[in-house]
Amino acid sequence: MQYEAVIGLEIHAELNTKTKMFCYSLNDPDEQHPNTNICPICMGHPGTLPFINEDAVKKVIAMGLAINGTIGEFSQFDRKNYFYPDLPKGYQISQYKYPIVSGGYLEITTQGTHNKEQEKKKIRVTRIHLEEDTGRLSHDKDGKTSLVDFNRAGVPLMELVTEPDFRTGEEVRQFGEALQQIVRYVGASDANMEKGQMRVEVNISMRPVGQKEFGTKVEVKNINSFKYAADAAAYEMKRQVELLERGEKIAQETRGWNEHKGISVSQRSKEEAHDYRYFPEPDLPPLRLSAAYVEEIRIHLPELPAAKQERFMKEYGIEGDHAQIIVREKAIGDYFEAVVSEAMQHDKETPDAPKKSLIKTIGAFMVGDFMRLLKETMVPVSEVLLTPENFAEIVVLVSENKISNTNAKEVFEESFRTGADPSEFINEKGLWQMSDAGDLENIVAHIIAENPQVAADYRSGKTTVLQFLVGQVMKETRGKANPALVQEIMKKLLG
Ligand code: ADP
Numbered sequence: 001m002q003y004e005a006v007i008g009l010e011i012h013a014e015l016n017t018k019t020k021m022f023c024y025s026l027n028d029p030d031e032q033h034p035n036t037n038i039c040p041i042c043m044g045h046p047g048t049l050p051f052i053n054e055d056a057v058k059k060v061i062a063m064g065l066a067i068n069g070t071i072g073e074f075s076q077f078d079r080k081n082y083f084y085p086d087l088p089k090g091y092q093i094s095q096y097k098y099p100i101v102s103g104g105y106l107e108i109t110t111q112g113t114h115n116k117e118q119e120k121k122k123i124r125v126t127r128i129h130l131e132e133d134t135g136r137l138s139h140d141k142d143g144k145t146s147l148v149d150f151n152r153a154g155v156p157l158m159e160l161v162t163e164p165d166f167r168t169g170e171e172v173r174q175f176g177e178a179l180q181q182i183v184r185y186v187g188a189s190d191a192n193m194e195k196g197q198m199r200v201e202v203n204i205s206m207r208p209v210g211q212k213e214f215g216t217k218v219e220v221k222n223i224n225s226f227k228y229a230a231d232a233a234a235y236e237m238k239r240q241v242e243l244l245e246r247g248e249k250i251a252q253e254t255r256g257w258n259e260h261k262g263i264s265v266s267q268r269s270k271e272e273a274h275d276y277r278y279f280p281e282p283d284l285p286p287l288r289l290s291a292a293y294v295e296e297i298r299i300h301l302p303e304l305p306a307a308k309q310e311r312f313m314k315e316y317g318i319e320g321d322h323a324q325i326i327v328r329e330k331a332i333g334d335y336f337e338a339v340v341s342e343a344m345q346h347d348k349e350t351p352d353a354p355k356k357s358l359i360k361t362i363g364a365f366m367v368g369d370f371m372r373l374l375k376e377t378m379v380p381v382s383e384v385l386l387t388p389e390n391f392a393e394i395v396v397l398v399s400e401n402k403i404s405n406t407n408a409k410e411v412f413e414e415s416f417r418t419g420a421d422p423s424e425f426i427n428e429k430g431l432w433q434m435s436d437a438g439d440l441e442n443i444v445a446h447i448i449a450e451n452p453q454v455a456a457d458y459r460s461g462k463t464t465v466l467q468f469l470v471g472q473v474m475k476e477t478r479g480k481a482n483p484a485l486v487q488e489i490m491k492k493l494l495g
């Protein structure tokens, strides 16, 4: 029998607000000292009252608009009751019946099921709601002591739930990475998964192909990247199919992902599931979100990655996969456009066709050397020493044949690492390309004189040796000769 997977995600993201969700304690994910950013409100002292962080609400609304969702005119907080040592109040303030966002979708690109063509697929979002994070427990190796740090308790957390629309782990990875990108574009969360700022739970079941009803689902937690989410999905598909083929039932349970072993391990069964006894939070007023309030947030939304990619392709003629890399971070896309704008300044008079080729060269430097150097130096785009102006200058110098491609790479790297002025560096190193026909003619003549046998071979029809002779000139000039010009002069002198 053929089986197919049915997968839905629950994704949490810590919002990057200044203060916590219901008090004025700082929301600082980098705070190293435990229990520093706490106060009687987030510690759940009796008699204290929470109040709503408006910035957090705005960030969730922005996310809702970014995924084409509906913003509820009425929204309410609820208490989710359970006991755990990292939860000082004995309940978490969350949203149950009236989340801020309902519905919506994100489009991903999938490998088509019937042919190998890529297809767009909409993954429906069920809801996005706002809640608070818990503290952090750390357990000693001896198993006798546990410590609790409440710095994270009360930090604003958005939870996004999807419909069970995924069929493969690859789709999960794509959606997760796209969402992470949007959260960052919107400025709602830093969404660093290693720091736990973004967390994903994968719900997965199997069913025979053609069957409408869903099978029993398993929820997999402790997943630290979207790559692992895809791995976990693939592992679960295989595990569940093996059980089904042996005629066994799938147990509805929560499993943990062990990334080192690449396996999932049972954590708790459905019988152990909580009854949270949700009820409306009596200490907070409900939210009434007017159309005007939502509209104000909508008009301040940045251009989102998919739209930006599309525009870069149309407006600048950048190829799809290059555009995709350039829009990966908002700051990189902005940087790219600053370089293009500088290059256009240089070249106001140039007709359109060469301009396009100039932009293509900028695109190639962006996805090649620029991305490589970002990764190597681990410098954020905002702190890169190579200014867009200097970047543009280098590209223009290449297009005008004033420096060779190879030397341009050297200049680019130097300016990137040290902020060196390109022209000064080229002067200092003597990297200007030799395009003076008179100078080059002397050198070419000299190389021909030094290689009489090769020259004779060429003249007797073995034209392939031309490359050898051009190579000798390049060597002699330490890469500075304009190769096209050398070839032309060489042919003339040999002819
Ligand atoms: P629960 O009440 O167990 O939390 P929900 O109905 O809230 O379940 O769904 C949680 C997530 O699980 C959602 O992302 C949803 O799309 C997904 N889901 C629900 N049923 C299934 C199923 N049978 N197989 C796979 N995923 C499912």
Ligand code: MG
Pocket: 010
């Ligand atoms: Mg759930």
